[in-house]
Amino acid sequence: MDPSEPTLLAEQFGPLQGVRILSTGTIVAEPFAAVMAAEMGAEVIHIERPGKGEDWRVAEFPIQAPSGDLVASSWLQDHRNMYHTTLDFSTAEGRDIFLKLVERADIWMESSKARTYDKWGLDDATVLAANPSIVICHISGYGQDGDPEYVGRASYDFTAQAFGGMMNLMGNPEPDPPTRAVPWTADYITGLFCMWSSLAAYIHAQRTGEGQVIDLAQFEAVHRILSGTMVAYNELGMVRERAGNKAGNAQPWDTFQASDGWVVIAAVGPAVYARVCRVLDLDPDDEKWVKARREVNSPEGIEFDAVLRGWVEDRTVDEVVRIFNEAQVGCSRIMNAREMAENPHYRAREVHLEWEDQQLGKTVKGVGIVPKLSGTPGKIWRGSVPVGHDNHLVYGDLLGISPDTLHELAERGVI
Known part of the structure; x- marks a missing residue:
């Protein structure tokens, strides 16, 4: 004005x-x-x-x-x-x-x-x-x-x-x-x-x-x-559909249930995937687990998902979040209003x-x-x-x- x-x-x-x-x-x-x-x-x-x-x-x-x-x-x-x-x-x-x-x-x-x-x-x-x-x-x-x-x-x-x-x-x-x-x-x-x-x-x-x-x-x-949804349709003839929380073309990228709540684990690229494997005591260079990363619906991919879910289920949310973040893997508790209000990082950033x-x-x-x-x-x-x-x-x-x-x-x- x-x-x-x-x-x-x-x-x-x-x-x-x-x-x-x-x-x-x-x-x-x-x-x-x-x-x-x-x-x-x-x-x-x-x-x-x-x-x-x-x-x-x-x-x-x-x-x-x-x-x-x-x-x-x-x-x-x-x-x-x-x-x-x-x-x-x-x-x-x-x-x-x-x-x-x-x-x-x-x-x-x-x-x-x-x-x-x-x-x-x-x-x-x-x-x-x-x-x-x-x-x-x-x-x-x-x-x-x-x-x-x-x-x-x-x-x-x-x-x-x-x-x-x-x-x-x-x-x-x-x-x-x-x-x-x-x-x-x-x-x-x-x-x-x-x-x-x-x-x-x-x-x-x-x-x-x-x-x-x-x-x-x-x-x-x-x-x-919608990101590349329409380019994928026009150039590839691909009609994207619902896939839940999974990425569909690589893993892990999903929600996982721990003993006392839910977390997300997101590993982008082979380097971060290798860190997940080491947390699970799996050899990231083993051809079986290399294949599991990209071919999520293959027998190897399904087995990897089952191993990871079993590992998470045996631990609390705090344990899962701490271990994966120490390994430099994206992982977070799925937060509700009470948890956000009481979280120290939310408080520190006002x-x-x-x-x-x-x-x-x-x-x-x-x-x-x-x-x-x-x-x-x-x-x-x-x-x-x-x-x-x-x-x-x-x-x-x-x-x-x-x-x-x-x-x-x-x-x-x-x-």
């Missing part, structure tokens, strides 16, 4: 200080992009519908506030550092207020079906006319254009994983059903794509003064991370931090700032707030709308 423009943030911090973002998405994907920016110093104005706000406020693992209201755990985690306002885009006053915010913003990120905002007079041309340098990022399930049969379809994390091809690769082979990646993996992946692409376009706008529109289809974000949450009226603890920047680190300056908490600050102090007008707009449900 213009350096002369007043800022809402009392303290400037992080690499994104001076960047103002309008956030009008719902559920996970777009708000996750917004909170990542807010944690790095951007001034983020998140807009909800008037009244009760978003359904996601109470949707997942809710905690009761002193008021009796429920607040979802994921909302507490992913709605920090943001200014929360309400606005009805379908009204003429709501449209005009939003365009005034657009004039003062650098980036607008939203999530909805294609062309949703067009029906409210907020099409891309209108928004860019109000601010020619603004970056607009549209998140939708199937994109802003394409096959008309798909563009208007509803989409969520679950459907994006299915249509994007991820779910076909998740889980054990047939006849077991495909499984989804959790929690909300397609949404979080899309949020990452939203953030980096918006910042890329913002850098261009800073250099040229030219804004632009980003068309981010959720299924395409999912599809992009992965989990406390902050004050305004809705619960107390200190809460969750995941802190990721990643850690040496020169301009992010921070948590505020937790989540109630619906419309910052209406007067944003619409009054920033836009100059009088208290009487704000009261009248609230009475009519515009804000």
